[in-house]
Amino acid sequence: MSASLAPECNEVKERYDTCFLKWYSEKYLRSNGKTDDNECANLFKDYQKCLKVVLKEKGIDKLIDEAREDTKENDALYIKRK
Amino acid sequence: MVLTHTTNHSYSHPFPTVTLAFFLRYYSPQLNPFSAHVLSTDTIASHVDPDTGRLHTTRLHLKRSRMPAAVVKLLPTSITGGGGDKSSFVLEESVVDINEGWMTTQSRNLNFTGVLSVTEQQHYSVTPPAQPGVEVSPLSPSLPRSMPTNTYVTTTFSYRSSLGSRKEKVAAESEDAPPRRFGSWVTGWGAKRIQGSIESIASNKTEDQLSKSRDGMRLVLERLRTNGVVATLRELRRREGKAMFDA
Numbered sequence: 001m002s003a004s005l006a007p008e009c010n011e012v013k014e015r016y017d018t019c020f021l022k023w024y025s026e027k028y029l030r031s032n033g034k035t036d037d038n039e040c041a042n043l044f045k046d047y048q049k050c051l052k053v054v055l056k057e058k059g060i061d062k063l064i065d066e067a068r069e070d071t072k073e074n075d076a077l078y079i080k081r082k
Numbered sequence: 083m084v085l086t087h088t089t090n091h092s093y094s095h096p097f098p099t100v101t102l103a104f105f106l107r108y109y110s111p112q113l114n115p116f117s118a119h120v121l122s123t124d125t126i127a128s129h130v131d132p133d134t135g136r137l138h139t140t141r142l143h144l145k146r147s148r149m150p151a152a153v154v155k156l157l158p159t160s161i162t163g164g165g166g167d168k169s170s171f172v173l174e175e176s177v178v179d180i181n182e183g184w185m186t187t188q189s190r191n192l193n194f195t196g197v198l199s200v201t202e203q204q205h206y207s208v209t210p211p212a213q214p215g216v217e218v219s220p221l222s223p224s225l226p227r228s229m230p231t232n233t234y235v236t237t238t239f240s241y242r243s244s245l246g247s248r249k250e251k252v253a254a255e256s257e258d259a260p261p262r263r264f265g266s267w268v269t270g271w272g273a274k275r276i277q278g279s280i281e282s283i284a285s286n287k288t289e290d291q292l293s294k295s296r297d298g299m300r301l302v303l304e305r306l307r308t309n310g311v312v313a314t315l316r317e318l319r320r321r322e323g324k325a326m327f328d329a
Contacts, residue, residue, distance in 0.1 A: 002108050002123040005144055013124065017109075018315060020128065024105065025311040028130070028137060029098040032181050036130050044128065051124055055142075060171060063192040064126065064142065067173050071188060 006054035009047060016043040083274075085241040085281040087288045090211055091296060092234045095303045097208045100233040101178050101185050102311060103302040104206075107295075108143060110318050113305060116298035119146040121169060137178040143189075145172055153198060153280050170194055183208035183230075198280050201240045210234045237292065241284045243277035 004013040019040040027035045055061040093100050106113065108120040120143055127140040146169045171192040178185045190201040205211075208230045305314050 002110060002117075002120065004124050005122040005142065006124075009124075016125070020125070021102075021105065021311055021315060024137075025102055029102070029180060032135065034135060036132070044125075048126070051126070055126075060142070060192065063171065064140075064173060067190065067192060068140065068175070071175055 004051065005058075006051055009050035009054070012043065012047045012050055016040060016047045019043050083242070083278065083281065085285045086238055087241075087285055088236065088238040089292060090234065090236050092210070092232050093299065093303060094232055095307065096231055097183050097185075097206065097233045098180065099303060099306055100206060100235075100299075101180075103299050103306060104176070104185065104187065105139075106302050106306075106311070106314075107298055109302075109315075112318055112321060113314065114298040114302050116294045116301075120144070121146060134179065135181055137176075137180075139176050139178075141174045141176075143172045143174060144169055153283050156276060156279060156283075157197060168194070195244075197243060197245055198284055199240075199242045199244070200284060203238045203240075204235055206233055206235045208233065211236050239285070239288050241281040243280040245273055245277050245280065 002017075004010050023035075023040055052061070055064070095103075108114070108117045108123045111118045122142075122144040124142045125139065126142055127138070130137050172189050173192055174187060174189040176185060176187040185204075185206040187204045187206075188201065190199060211234060309317065
């Protein structure tokens with residue numbers, strides 16, 4: 001099982017990953033996208049609460065925000081081209 | 083300057099399985115021995131767009147020595163921090179459209195960007211990439227129930243070194259970072275030459291990296307074909323001596 005960047009988040013991350021993969025393979029792929037992932041939402045919230053602390057401590061949250069801003073601009077172009 | 087490198091590849095597995103393998107490829111070195119360099123993987127965003135049904139996912143990976151050793155050798159220890167092993171954060175963003183049968187992914191490094199920015203873009207599709215000069219009929223809006231058995235992927239790597247460039251210097255001066263940041267030790271033509279070397283060394287490593295990542299994907303795909311995802315996860319957890327969570 002892949003580890004979390006924050007060892008203290010490993011357990012909740014595993015629970016979320018398992019939930020996500022099950023949802024993805026059994027629901028999302030079979031419903032042609034006509035499903036939401038609410039069933040993993042609570043686990044995701046707990047996982048993020050744990051992870052955000054560490055991302056902030058290490059200053060990675062800022063790097064991520066900058067990078068995602070960039071992508072949004074590129075995506076807009078890419079999706080228009082499609 | 084930016085060096086790019088584009089290749090096409092196909093997997094003899096249906097599209098939904100390939101997307102699943104994409105999400106699982108760093109799950110465990112037991113599943114994919116080529117993922118041993120991945121130290122951690124975290125999902126930081128995931129949602130289904132209610133209008134399009136597309137799944138948007140953002141993950142953060144920590145990978146060991148993303149920077150080729152030859153690049154590290156070109157740089158003074160004040161930049162690399164000395165020592166052998168480097169690890170870098172890679173941000174991976176993906177969009178899956180299961181209705182139209184495509185997935186796009188983009189991964190790039192978050193640190194060491196002052197030395198080298200590597201971006202990997204992939205486009206997975208149920209239809210082969212368009213060949214120049216060959217007419218391709220547009221994808222029908224709704225796919226037939228039976229998914230094609232092959233999945234095509236186009237991968238583009240872009241390498242850009244901004245070492246010592248003006249932009250980097252301005253950025254360095256405007257931040258509260260220590261005055262001698264990446265790049266301040268090299269400027270002008272020298273910088274251009276070193277940038278070029280860094281880009282080409284990194285680019286030359288691409289074939290090797292790509293073939294390893296394909297081998298990894300193939301192993302995950304084979305496992306999924308034989309066992310399916312739930313059995314695969316259960317088996318991995320059993321080997322790690324843990325109970326399966328009820329999802």
